Amino acid sequence: MSEVAVIGFAASDRSVTTSGVETLVPVFEQALDRAGLGRREIDFWCSGSSDYLAGRAFSFVNAVDAIGAVPPIAESHVEMDAAWALYEAYLKILAGEAETALVYGFGKATAGDVHRVLALQLDPYTVAPLWPDAVSVAALQARIGIDAGLFTERDMAEVAARDSGGNAEELLGHPYLADPLRAHDVARVKDGAAAIVLAGGERASRHRKRPAWITGIAHRIDPQGLGERDLTTVPSASAAARDAGLDHDVDVVALHAPFTHQELLLRHALGITGSSRFLGAGGDAMFSAGLSRIGAAAEEIMSGRAERAAAHATSGPALQQNLICVLGRDR
Numbered sequence: 001m002s003e004v005a006v007i008g009f010a011a012s013d014r015s016v017t018t019s020g021v022e023t024l025v026p027v028f029e030q031a032l033d034r035a036g037l038g039r040r041e042i043d044f045w046c047s048g049s050s051d052y053l054a055g056r057a058f059s060f061v062n063a064v065d066a067i068g069a070v071p072p073i074a075e076s077h078v079e080m081d082a083a084w085a086l087y088e089a090y091l092k093i094l095a096g097e098a099e100t101a102l103v104y105g106f107g108k109a110t111a112g113d114v115h116r117v118l119a120l121q122l123d124p125y126t127v128a129p130l131w132p133d134a135v136s137v138a139a140l141q142a143r144i145g146i147d148a149g150l151f152t153e154r155d156m157a158e159v160a161a162r163d164s165g166g167n168a169e170e171l172l173g174h175p176y177l178a179d180p181l182r183a184h185d186v187a188r189v190k191d192g193a194a195a196i197v198l199a200g201g202e203r204a205s206r207h208r209k210r211p212a213w214i215t216g217i218a219h220r221i222d223p224q225g226l227g228e229r230d231l232t233t234v235p236s237a238s239a240a241a242r243d244a245g246l247d248h249d250v251d252v253v254a255l256h257a258p259f260t261h262q263e264l265l266l267r268h269a270l271g272i273t274g275s276s277r278f279l280g281a282g283g284d285a286m287f288s289a290g291l292s293r294i295g296a297a298a299e300e301i302m303s304g305r306a307e308r309a310a311a312h313a314t315s316g317p318a319l320q321q322n323l324i325c326v327l328g329r330d331r
Helices: 021-035 060-066 082-094 114-121 134-147 153-164 201-207 235-244 260-270 289-302
Strands: 004-012 044-048 075-078 100-107 176-178 192-200 212-221 252-254 308-315 321-328
Touching: 004 021, 004 082, 004 201, 004 289, 021 060, 021 100, 021 192, 044 060, 044 082, 075 082, 082 100, 082 192, 082 212, 082 289, 082 308, 082 321, 100 289, 114 134, 134 176, 134 260, 153 260, 192 201, 192 289, 212 235, 212 289, 235 260, 235 308, 235 321, 252 289, 260 308, 289 308, 289 321
Parallel strands: 044 075, 044 100, 252 308
Antiparallel strands: 004 192, 004 212, 100 192, 212 321, 308 321
16 A cells, blocks of 8 residues: 545544543544544554553553444554554555554643643653743743744744734733743643544545545654753754655645744744645644644645645654654645
């Protein structure tokens, strides 16, 4: 199999139960319905979530209840955003081990202080023991970018105003949350779940009149230590974009940027021009936000609103890990 396409997508930002089952069941039904497939026609299931959010080991096992016990399934899981689960499912289909796959992600970020929990992903010897919250780490990155002359606080406010329909001047009058970040610079933490249905070759064309073909996908990682890399550049995103075949000729871009300044850094790293239309995320649903960006970009193609689209997902502190997925109307 040499061609894989997105043929169904659904997402929910309703409150997620600890196991995620009650949230995932309707999301699965919507995604499968839009793909024109039944549950028994899915060859491979792959999920993304985090035990840290649920507060117990192997929390994803409970979520499998949403799939059903019969018939037996082929299933896998990644402990990060489900965009990386999509990458695994994509390879599964390319390898000829499946014709169809359903990828899903979920997370209950509102159960605790997720910005503090994310300190656990930092260097365990020199940084994590200080418990810097994720907003403070992002503020450090934003300050370095501003001092380097890469962008201004007004540029950041304009990103927020575009997504919220507000006024940048008014936003600049709000108090700092963590200098130079204000509340509008930080994506709203929320619960969420998302599912994408993939199909290979002619199977995709059979079930969807206008599939969103994955023309390129890649992910890369930068060093974990905050002092080991230039926080004003995103080399892993640039490398992933290059390997995924991203160019300037895309109609729509869906970026997973939890902070406004990170969108500005990503635009530069990916070489995206102002002619592309950006899709607002409306919040940061942990472990499904990146997958939702791929789904949103695919929807633009499947609906006929775009011919080529690019989606991005990130994980880790200060844009440490990045995945790029390029989709198109044509194979």
